[in-house]
Amino acid sequence: MNRIILGALLFWTTTLWAESPLSSKMETYLVAEKNGQEVVTVTDEASPGDVVEYRLIYTNNAEQPLSGLEITGPIPANTAYLKDSASTDVSTEFTVSIDDGSSFEAEPVTRTITGPDGQTQNVIVPPSDYTQLRWVPENGIQPGQVLEYRYRVKVQ
Template identity: 45%
Template sequence: MLKKIAIALCLVAVSAGVMFNATAKNKPTLVSNMQAYLVKTNAQGKEYRQPAKQTEPGQVLEYNLTYTNQMKKPLSGLVVSGPIPANTMYVGQSAKTGVPADLLVSIDGGATFESEPVRRQERMANGQMKTVVVPADKYTNLRWKVKQPISSLGKQLYSYRVQVK
């Protein structure tokens, strides 16, 4: 029997990297939204997506994170964080955005972030140290340090994919 994984649990973690401010009218200045899509391929080999409700091992999900600036002035200093949920692994090179941003990754649950490729020193069987590249399936979190402000009443989109284990 294939184990099914609920999507809703990982959706609540998306806003962890964003600080929300409120105006005098209690309207947020920045609104975030995360959608999960199941990535499929049709009979002609063309990829398409459909909203994900449940997944099964081997399936690929695409997360879309949308940030909307509700102020009438640009908003800068945005840091966008996305989790790699339990029982999934990041699909290497799948992180995308249409704005200038530095992509950082974490392999320790979000405690630290660094640029790709992540490298570590590892002791070999013969006792010598060797530099190895940590594979993308070991990533636990993603983070974009955004270089461009969100324009007045503008939106920015970030996306990445994970595969269900």
Template identity: 30%
Template sequence: MRSLIAALLFLPAFAIAQVTLTTEAFKIAVVNNADGTVSEQWIAAEEIVPGDKVGYRISYENTGAQPATGVVINNPVPDNTQYVANSAAGAGSDITYSADGGDNFAASADLVVNKNGKTRKARAEDITDIRWTLPEAVAPKASGSVEFQVRVK
């Protein structure tokens, strides 16, 4: 089983900076609002069953004294789940996806898979990994977060 571990890369590693990551998982509950609308709420993930949606939030903070440049956050889609299309988010980040276990990344519109000798556009169920690239330096003591959702199989 692939574990949900966010990997952090520094490219290039000229500045000495320390960026820490914290990953949290939430159950996504459907809430009926008083006005008759329906919305989703991220709540504590105490019990998860097949069919549930789970949201993962990866928070980052530069705890070093120098700006962190070229920060890249990689995260696999956990085993026994399926990525929820268009759910990856992260303000100010460039998001790319992999459908081959993290060897190759591309924008969702450009991601393809080769199944049974035929190449086709990748679908949500093909996504194996998500990558957020932060094009701007993360200042000392600055923080932010990225997130995505999956459905439990």
């Protein structure tokens, strides 16, 4: 059975030094169904077909609000973002990337393609083609506040 070690993704996670005004961590959870109920458990590996939930957690350790935050979550290779699974409890501008973070845009992401007959049409890029997600909190993060951003991917 092929398993993906999720711990390797934690290189992306940044936990800043002790005096830093902002700290962050990334947690990974396996999402399964048991007796008709969704069960979410901490994990560090997954197999093809598994659904993994990422939680990006940011804490303001400063005595003043922090602004200008951009929270970016990766969509790892061999996984596909699950449509509408991104969530947070704060007002944000949510955008996605289909080019490994070179650019971000609001959903739905569309592209113009030219068919074999020379006709052009707009098509919606499927969420499974996303490579990164980004949230920009509208009000920054207040002293002592903890913000959590979640999203799910399916291991391919």
